[in-house]
Amino acid sequence: MRFAIRGYVAVFVATLAAQAAAQDMSKIINTPHNLATLDVWGVVIPQNRVCLPCHTPHNARSVENGEFQVIWNHAITDQTFEMYTTMAGNQGGQPEGSSKLCLSCHDGATAIDDFGGNDEFFTNVVIDEDRPSNLGTDLRDDHPIGIEYPPPDLTGYNDKSSFTAVKVVSVNGLDRVECASCHTVHDNTLGMFLRQTMEESALCLECHDK
Numbered sequence: 001m002r003f004a005i006r007g008y009v010a011v012f013v014a015t016l017a018a019q020a021a022a023q024d025m026s027k028i029i030n031t032p033h034n035l036a037t038l039d040v041w042g043v044v045i046p047q048n049r050v051c052l053p054c055h056t057p058h059n060a061r062s063v064e065n066g067e068f069q070v071i072w073n074h075a076i077t078d079q080t081f082e083m084y085t086t087m088a089g090n091q092g093g094q095p096e097g098s099s100k101l102c103l104s105c106h107d108g109a110t111a112i113d114d115f116g117g118n119d120e121f122f123t124n125v126v127i128d129e130d131r132p133s134n135l136g137t138d139l140r141d142d143h144p145i146g147i148e149y150p151p152p153d154l155t156g157y158n159d160k161s162s163f164t165a166v167k168v169v170s171v172n173g174l175d176r177v178e179c180a181s182c183h184t185v186h187d188n189t190l191g192m193f194l195r196q197t198m199e200e201s202a203l204c205l206e207c208h209d210k
């Protein structure tokens with residue numbers, strides 16, 4: 001009897017260790033981008049497959065016009081967005097590429113649990129309107145995206161060769177500022193999935209020479 005209990009405890013401890021090892025391996029698993037970790041959404045992910053709401057190895061969804069990108073598994077936003085206009089009169093077009101992927105949850109209209117293989121648990125839950133992470137469809141109150149870098153004919157922007165953490169995203173052959181310029185969707189080490197610290201506004205100063 002005692003042996004049996006000890007055996008059970010040993011197996012239990014080994015299981016815990018295996019789980020801890022799996023979590024150590026993953027940057028994303030204990031972040032808000034593991035949709036199952038946030039009890040508020042009630043999202044169920046089979047086997048805690050953290051990648052599944054966004055990626056699938058097979059039968060991915062076309063992101064735009066039959067084109068595929070990062071083997072995407074989530075529903076794509078069908079909203080029309082209002083875009084910020086800068087003082088120089090520059091304005092991004094409708095979100096494209098990876099920014100469109102972010103807005104396929106952060107628009108507050110597309111269900112976060114609308115992903116391939118989730119028919120059984122689908123409850124059509126969107127990011128609540130009162131949460132700051134719900135950007136909505138009016139992006140006129142957000143830092144511009146879909147905008148060229150460096151902006152043509154403007155001074156006050158650092159050469160991209162000096163970037164240490166932020167990045168330009170190439171869309172239609174142009175270097176642009178997109179959500180992924182400032183954010184890194186899988187890594188929450190700095191908080192807010194940021195690429196660079198906000199200490200002394202370091203993130204901003206990588207681009208803006210102010």
Ligand code: HEC
Pocket residue numbers: 026028033034050051052053054055070098101102180184185186
């Ligand atoms: C909440 C959604 C989300 C989850 C969850 C997620 N990803 Fe991603 N992933 C994205 C988006 C959006 C992009 C494209 C934007 C970018 O690269 O910044 C991407 C890009 C990628 C890429 C290509 C670009 C790169 O960064 O290398 C790989 C590989 C990738 N993901 C792997 C994974 C794996 C493996 C997991 C699970 C451990 C995972 N992702 C979980 C949203 C997600």
Ligand code: HEC
Pocket residue numbers: 032033035038053054074098099101102103104105106112127131132133134179180183184185188191192193
């Ligand atoms: C599959 C849905 C989904 C996709 C795709 C997605 N997110 Fe999120 N994201 C969420 C949810 C859900 C939260 C938690 C929101 C909350 O707690 O209010 C979140 C939280 C965040 C946060 C706040 C983190 C924090 O610590 O509070 C940031 C920043 C963020 N996401 C950026 C992005 C960016 C940038 C992309 C694209 C590269 C992206 N997300 C793609 C669902 C998604």
Ligand code: HEC
Pocket residue numbers: 099102103106132133134135143144145177178179180181182183192194198203
């Ligand atoms: C120029 C840099 C930059 C760009 C581009 C950018 N963000 Fe952010 N974002 C930030 C910073 C900085 C914060 C943290 C603000 C804070 O801590 O108050 C943030 C915060 C967020 C949050 C969390 C809001 C909250 O307060 O909980 C979400 C969600 C988010 N961003 C999504 C996006 C999405 C989606 C895009 C593209 C449509 C995007 N961001 C484009 C810099 C950027």
Ligand code: HEC
Pocket residue numbers: 085086087088089090143144147148149150151154166167168177181182201203204205206207208
């Ligand atoms: C990846 C580069 C990049 C980063 C990082 C970045 N910006 Fe920008 N920012 C730009 C570009 C490009 C524009 C658009 C300029 C244009 O085309 O007129 C812009 C526009 C702006 C504008 C509006 C200017 C106008 O004419 O209306 C402000 C203000 C601003 N950024 C502040 C910030 C702040 C604050 C941060 C940090 C939270 C930040 N930016 C981070 C590249 C960046």
